Amino acid sequence: MTSTSAPTAAAPASAIEIRGIRKRYGALEALRGVSFDIRRGEFFALLGPNGAGKSTLISIISGLVHASEGSVSVLGHDTVRDYRAARRRLGVVPQELVFDPFFKVRDMLRIQAGYYGCGKEVWPWIDEMLERLDLSAKANVSMRALSGGMKRRVLIAQALVHKPPVVILDEPTAGVDVELRRTTWAFMSDLHRQGTTVVLTTHYLEEAQELCSRIAILDRGSVAVIEPTQHLLARHPYRFLRIKLVDGAQLPEGLMPLVTGEVNGALELKLETSRNPIGGVFDALRTAGIGIEDVHTREPDLEDIFIELTGHPVGAVAAGAPK
């Protein structure tokens, strides 16, 4: 992509600047004063349980919904006062599949490019995207004949026709099989390497963990945390120990408070590294004369951290969330 060159002295440092955003739907406050920046060239994750306000924030960034208070700019262009310039720099892959079913894939993309004032010069780019997203064989097929996963990839191509330097993907891989998710992420990673800023919302936390260098977690309309992924993963000083006892033996009473669950007949214990060394667990079992059949340890992942921060798994509606 040519429009994603490195920042110059005059260019704004932020790809997206979000300042004091509030959004009210009647009595419901879907966003309660959200402020943060997404830097140029970042691969950034916006996470949160259902109803946290992610889609509302994305709609405000894309200029489709007006905030009740606050402002957003894309590469220095206010999304309200300078809507066209902001929109020109942004590609948004929406969550919902909305298409004219009768258009053929390639024609639809060419028409979409026209809306941004792009002509034949982007046709090779459209064909390149079709190739990268494994859609070349479907270029002359009408939209209604595509599977859900293919439609989702056309949606990605549609958001990128004008080569925007900033791309937002709102759950682009929801319901898409593993192979297609890989294709999508390989393509997005290439664009990112070439300088595109990529913002992603996803319910697949392992995707965010693997791809994104910084993560914001929205919860009930506010930013619960915004940190580099590695800091987020490292700041939780515990690990998990999975342990299967010989002959279904019972765990000693003293270790029971550490148990967080059972997986395939093995108990999972959450150990704080400073307070519950693994050796202490083994000592307690030895003293009680209990044999161990199998054991393994696991570092906390984003899913664990998400639950700890928000009190519920990703995808669950927050208790007391604005509804």
Ligand SMILES: Nc1ncnc2c1ncn2[C@@H]1O[C@H](COP(=O)(O)OP(=O)(O)OP(=O)(O)O)[C@@H](O)[C@H]1O
């Ligand atoms: N047009 C609307 N009118 C009224 N309420 C709305 C509207 N759009 C969103 N909401 C409410 O605002 C809150 C935030 O919704 P939003 O869709 O932004 O959350 P989300 O984090 O994107 O959730 P999900 O992961 O389910 O997509 C929810 O309580 C939702 O019901």
